[in-house]
Amino acid sequence: MQAPAGAGMAKVELRDVGLRYFGPEGETEALKGISLAVAPGEFVAIIGQSGCGKSTLLSLISGILQPTDGAVLVDGVPVSGPSRNVGYMLQQDYLFEWRTILDNAVLGAEIQGADMNAARARAAALLTRYGLGQFLNHLPRQLSGGMRQRVALARTLCTEPDVVLLDEPFSALDSQTRIALADEVAEILRRERKTAILVTHDIGEAVSMAERVIVLSRRPGRVKSDHAIRFNTADGKRPAPFAARNTPEFNGYFNALWQELEVHVEG
Amino acid sequence: MSKVETAGPVNPSPQYLEWLRRERRGHLTVRTTQLALLVAFLVLWEVAPRLDLINPLFTSYPSTIWPTFLEMLNATPQQASILTHTWATTLATVVGFTAAMVLGTAIAAALWWWNALYKVLDPYLVVANALPKTAFVPLFYIWLGATLSIYGMSLAISLFITILMIYSGFQGVDPNKIKLAQTFGATKGQILIKVVLPGSVPTLIATLKVNAGLSLVGVVVGEFQSATYGLGYLIQYGSQIFKMNIVMTAITILAIVSSLMYLAISWLESAVMRRR
Numbered sequence: 001m002q003a004p005a006g007a008g009m010a011k012v013e014l015r016d017v018g019l020r021y022f023g024p025e026g027e028t029e030a031l032k033g034i035s036l037a038v039a040p041g042e043f044v045a046i047i048g049q050s051g052c053g054k055s056t057l058l059s060l061i062s063g064i065l066q067p068t069d070g071a072v073l074v075d076g077v078p079v080s081g082p083s084r085n086v087g088y089m090l091q092q093d094y095l096f097e098w099r100t101i102l103d104n105a106v107l108g109a110e111i112q113g114a115d116m117n118a119a120r121a122r123a124a125a126l127l128t129r130y131g132l133g134q135f136l137n138h139l140p141r142q143l144s145g146g147m148r149q150r151v152a153l154a155r156t157l158c159t160e161p162d163v164v165l166l167d168e169p170f171s172a173l174d175s176q177t178r179i180a181l182a183d184e185v186a187e188i189l190r191r192e193r194k195t196a197i198l199v200t201h202d203i204g205e206a207v208s209m210a211e212r213v214i215v216l217s218r219r220p221g222r223v224k225s226d227h228a229i230r231f232n233t234a235d236g237k238r239p240a241p242f243a244a245r246n247t248p249e250f251n252g253y254f255n256a257l258w259q260e261l262e263v264h265v266e267g
Numbered sequence: 268m269s270k271v272e273t274a275g276p277v278n279p280s281p282q283y284l285e286w287l288r289r290e291r292r293g294h295l296t297v298r299t300t301q302l303a304l305l306v307a308f309l310v311l312w313e314v315a316p317r318l319d320l321i322n323p324l325f326t327s328y329p330s331t332i333w334p335t336f337l338e339m340l341n342a343t344p345q346q347a348s349i350l351t352h353t354w355a356t357t358l359a360t361v362v363g364f365t366a367a368m369v370l371g372t373a374i375a376a377a378l379w380w381w382n383a384l385y386k387v388l389d390p391y392l393v394v395a396n397a398l399p400k401t402a403f404v405p406l407f408y409i410w411l412g413a414t415l416s417i418y419g420m421s422l423a424i425s426l427f428i429t430i431l432m433i434y435s436g437f438q439g440v441d442p443n444k445i446k447l448a449q450t451f452g453a454t455k456g457q458i459l460i461k462v463v464l465p466g467s468v469p470t471l472i473a474t475l476k477v478n479a480g481l482s483l484v485g486v487v488v489g490e491f492q493s494a495t496y497g498l499g500y501l502i503q504y505g506s507q508i509f510k511m512n513i514v515m516t517a518i519t520i521l522a523i524v525s526s527l528m529y530l531a532i533s534w535l536e537s538a539v540m541r542r543r
Contacts, residue, residue, distance in 0.1 A: 062450050064446065064449045064450060081452065082449060082450055082451065082452035083452070084452070087450075088447075088450035090443060090446065090447060090450075091443075092443065094441065094443050094444050094447045096444065096462070096465070096466070098465050098466075098468065107447075107448075107451065107461075108450075108451040110461070111448060111451040111452060111453045111457055111461065112451055112452060159451065
């Protein structure tokens with residue numbers, strides 16, 4: 001696909017997107033007038049209170065939901081359904097208990113009708129890199145929560161998407177595993193130059209992982225503000241999430257975002 | 268971090284050995300009690316008629332079952348071998364519940380596929396399930412003839428509950444697993460084959476258990492009406508000529524057949540569940 005607008009084109013773009021759910025009691029406006037652009041390779045976090053439509057936003061970008069207003073574009077092309085370029089990591093691992101770890105990891109490739117030998121090799125390599133090499137033929141119930149979520153990451157990346165959507169992927173984990181895994185995932189996504197969109201209600205997670213944090217208002221969700229997250233480090237590189245939590249900038253961003261979310265509780 | 272199965276201790280502590288002993292003793296107590304109950308029942312059944320507490324004409328004796336069985340092994344011009352009768356009943360039952368499983372799963376899949384179809388048929392399915400199918404035995408006899416009516420009854424009695432159970436199993440599959448498949452662009456057929464069906468295996472096995480019993484009921488009731496073979500026929504025949512030993516022998520074989528079917532399904536269940 002040739003880029004129509006040339007360089008500088010957004011990897012993911014939302015143009016005045018709105019979504020209404022229809023039910024017997026009437027219409028619910030989940031999202032309203034959302035416009036935003038994510039550059040290739042950028043790591044963006046979207047935060048907001050529960051029920052503000054964060055997860056809905058990811059479903060729209062992934063193409064499993066269609067907006068009632070506006071348009072969603074990936075690589076400049078309107079999204080009309082799930083695309084191979086977009087991978088989606090859900091809130092929980094949802095591993096199939098009847099499949100082995102390796103068979104779970106190749107699920108996406110299998111559904112997409114990819115070359116299964118190559119997919120198996122890719123999945124095995126990913127799982128081995130995530131420290132699960134000896135568990136390929138185990139069943140999900142034999143793994144801990146953190147290990148299972150790493151299998152889910154391998155399942156997402158096995159189809160080689162350019163864009164990875166993360167829907168509170170650590171929320172089901174205990175706090176220690178959660179921070180450790182956030183480090184790993186951020187490192188993996190940066191190294192592979194994926195465009196990442198993380199949805200979370202955890203301010204610390206957003207600031208420590210993302211280069212940009214977008215705040216959504218309460219329902220109907222709208223873009224309330226957009227913060228660039230920058231750290232001054234000696235080597236000019238972005239610190240890993242865990243290290244980022246110990247920087248002075250972290251607290252500044254954290255407090256600013258905290259207040260912005262607080263306002264909503266009162267208002 | 269890793270959660271791996273616990274291996275047996277290399278050097279078991281005395282407390283652990285004591286615990287094992289208690290476990291084993293508890294298990295043994297259950298088994299002994301089960302056996303004792305069976306023996307007590309048989310003794311009561313044998314002794315009560317002999318002491319004239321009950322009329323032996325009505326109950327026969329357990330001690331007559333084995334001789335009756337041996338006697339009936341040989342076919343006579345009037346009567347087929349009891350093995351032929353047993354085979355006829357078993358075959359009709361297995362055919363009945365296999366047909367119910369296959370047809371029921373297919374119909375449940377169709378209802379899952381077309382939600383509108385389910386909405387339309389729902390009340391009819393519920394009524395058809397609640398209806399006593401045995402009321403149709405004489406009708407089936409007229410419509411389908413002597414042999415087919417037995418298969419028909421065996422299918423009819425288990426089909427509707429199969430559809431309802433499997434459909435609710437399909438509905439019970441975690442919608443997030445389906446969402447996950449959708450994020451990879453799965454088609455409806457792929458969702459059925461890769462998510463819904465394998466996710467419903469426990470329901471399928473539970474349905475199989477229910478059906479084995481129900482199909483047997485259907486067959487025996489069908490045989491009461493129309494058959495010249497089968498354990499249901501033997502029961503009917505034996506009671507008409509007041510030979511309770513024949514009735515009791517046939518019922519005993521029914522008990523054995525249903526136990527064996529249950530065992531086979533349990534074995535299948537443990538074989539499948541080992542993968543979960």
